[in-house]
Amino acid sequence: MPVSVKICGLSDKAGxxxxxAAGARYVGFVFFPKSPRAVTVEQxxxxxxxxxxxxxxxxxxxxxxxxxxxxxxxxxxxxxxQLHGRETPERVAEIRARYGLPVMKAVGVASxxxxxxxDSYAAVADQILVDAKAPAGAALPGGNGLAFDWRLIAxxxxxxxxxxxxxxxxxxxxxxxxxxxxxxxxxxxxxxSAPGAKDAALVxxxxxxxxx
Numbered sequence: 522m523p524v525s526v527k528i529c530g531l532s533d534k535a536g537x538x539x540x541x542a543a544g545a546r547y548v549g550f551v552f553f554p555k556s557p558r559a560v561t562v563e564q565x566x567x568x569x570x571x572x573x574x575x576x577x578x579x580x581x582x583x584x585x586x587x588x589x590x591x592x593x594x595x596x597x598x599x600x601x602x603q604l605h606g607r608e609t610p611e612r613v614a615e616i617r618a619r620y621g622l623p624v625m626k627a628v629g630v631a632s633x634x635x636x637x638x639x640d641s642y643a644a645v646a647d648q649i650l651v652d653a654k655a656p657a658g659a660a661l662p663g664g665n666g667l668a669f670d671w672r673l674i675a676x677x678x679x680x681x682x683x684x685x686x687x688x689x690x691x692x693x694x695x696x697x698x699x700x701x702x703x704x705x706x707x708x709x710x711x712x713x714s715a716p717g718a719k720d721a722a723l724v725x726x727x728x729x730x731x732x733x
Contacts, residue, residue: 522704524731527684528724529581530558530709536719537568541576543721543728548572549579549603549707552593557717558709565597579603579625587619594620601625603650614645623647625684629654630669636677643679650707653687668693671700691726695733706731 528540529549540548550565551558560568569578577600580593584606593599602620604613605627617624626646628638631654643649653669668688685703690711697703710716712723 524698524703525705526728526731527577527579527705527707528709528712528719528727529579529686529707530556530713530717531568531719532558532560532564532717533719534568534571535721536724537571539719539721539724541573543725544732545576545724545728546705547577547579547601547707549581549709550597551581552585552589553581553583553605562592562596565593569598577601581605584608590616590620594622601647603627604646605650610641610645613642617645617647625650627652627686630673630687633673636673639677639679639683643681643683646681648681648705649679649683650686651683651701652707668697671697674701676702689727691723691730694727694730698731 525546527547527549528545530551531537531540531548537548550560553559572578579601580599581603599622601623603625613624613626624646625648626642627650628642629652635654639649651674653667684705684707685697685701686707689697689706689708708727712719712727714720
């Protein structure tokens with residue numbers, strides 16, 4: 522079974538075209554103003570119209586309120602919402618019911634103590650994103666280019682599909698897949714030449730590594 526790839530933090534047409542050409546299965550737009558990859562609702566709406574059928578369009582939000590989500594969902598043709606903040610399992614279920622879209626919940630992992638949260642969210646979300654926990658004081662909840670100890674989730678499975686994130690690059694992807702058994706992976710900073718600037722060659726190399 523091929524490994525599905527999500528290229529996250531796309532903010533311009535060139536980056537989107539690189540992700541599509543390389544064979545990404547998901548493309549992600551970041552609605553978090555502090556991120557160097559942040560897009561406006563207008564930018565995301567225009568980019569989403571360029572995405573071919575069969576590629577899932579994902580909106581990444583951080584502790585967004587209903588008004589913010591109403592605006593995003595109302596303007597951007599989306600296939601999934603990715604919750605990357607401190608949303609509770611109850612909030613995940615609420616968002617899922619309100620918008621009728623599949624919801625992926627990101628859960629930061631740094632130690633064995635963080636694994637229980639994955640089970641809690643797997644009970645209410647359509648997918649879970651197993652990410653590296655942001656260091657204390659970090660401005661961003663993800664996209665920090667950090668990996669976690671992949672052995673923590675070796676052999677673990679959940680009742681919903683899951684995606685591996687955190688510090689993945691074309692160079693370490695094969696090892697990450699081997700150690701975790703991930704069938705879906707998510708990359709943002711690992712395919713950039715500068716914060717927010719996707720590099721077409723790195724995107725292609727990452728997809729090649731996923732196929733390898």
